[in-house]
Amino acid sequence: MDSTTQGRVVTFTANPSTDRTVLLDGPLARGEVQRAASATEQAAGKGINVARVLAAAGIETVAVLPFTDDAYQTMLFADLPSAMAVAAADGAHRSRTNTTITEPSGTTTKVNEPGPTLTPDDLEAAASTLLGEAEGAAWVALSGSLPPGAPDDWYAHLTRRLTRLGCKVAIDTSDAALDAVLAALPDAAFDLIKPNSDELAQLTGGDAAAFEAAAARGDVADIVAAAHALRARGIANVLVTLGGSGAVLATAEGAWYTRAPAVVVRSTVGAGDSSVAGFILAAVGGGSPAECLAAAVAHGSAAASLPGTTLPIPRDLPAEGCQVVEIP
DSSP, rough: HHHHHTTTEEEEEOOEEEHHHHHHOOOOTSSOOOOOEEEEEEEOOOHHHHHHHHTTOOEEEEEEEEEEEHHHHHHTTTOOOEEEEEOOEEEOOOOEEEEEOOTTTTTTEEOOOOOOHHHHHHHHHHHOOOOOOOHTEEEEESOOOOOTTOTTTHHHHHHHHHHTTEEEEEEEHHHHHHHHHHTTTTTTTOOOOOOOOHHHHHHHHOOOHHHHHHHHHOOOHHHHHHHHHHHHTTEEEEEOGGGGGGGEEETTEEEEEEOOOOOOOOOOTTHHHHHHHHHHHHTTTTOOOOHHHOOOOOOOOHTTTTSSOOOOGGGGGGSOOOOEEEEE
């Protein structure tokens, strides 16, 4: 394969959404009528977000959708980076709408619909489309919640099939789907997971509040230990995101920590997806673990500094670099 193919990334948005973002000019007042300062709609989903950030940085990216939705795809193609392509499986469904309410302080409230119910034939069509696009890719990112009809362990099934193709796999999901991914280890081993403090506690039996309090003091020893315990189950890179406190990366070679650059938080929507994209971007470029961590945090921080669902492009990255330290 040529160098372009080697660097190609495929993302899979299992439950795509039309994201409706409502910006308020004051705090959210529950139970009252408020006027919005603005409202926008965008064809989105976690895998779409990852693909957009990578494509904006010049990485050849294919975003795979599990079904065809003409209205959604028309919206998506209206603002598609030149390095990004889209592949949709056969079978027509209407994507869900996710509503985000953002206050001037940056506080964000989300209401997510469940999405269409997929049949076994829909699921196999989606898997076939994904595997076809993943042939020869460097990385595949499986992102977001699962649609109704998909088994909790769908990502684990897909991972087994993807790793046979030789590509690296990143998984970013939550709740029962996340539990199922971990239950399938080490048989369905993969290459990147990005838990936050709550998810790390869920997966390792730790205390999320204690993790966050310690990280705010710069003490990440317990987080590193939990990340290594998770990594040892069959995940090559465990990237623990800690919001303004930075992030930890654990690999077989060691562990690293960096604080987040100081930014004014305007919206946290897409920050986690941008972190995944930053990590993969550095990894595709041959970056060291420390460089992958720094890129992940820089992209996540940049996303948090932007309004609504805006995703970072290279010029949005913080001027202040991330100071990465290796944890003994």
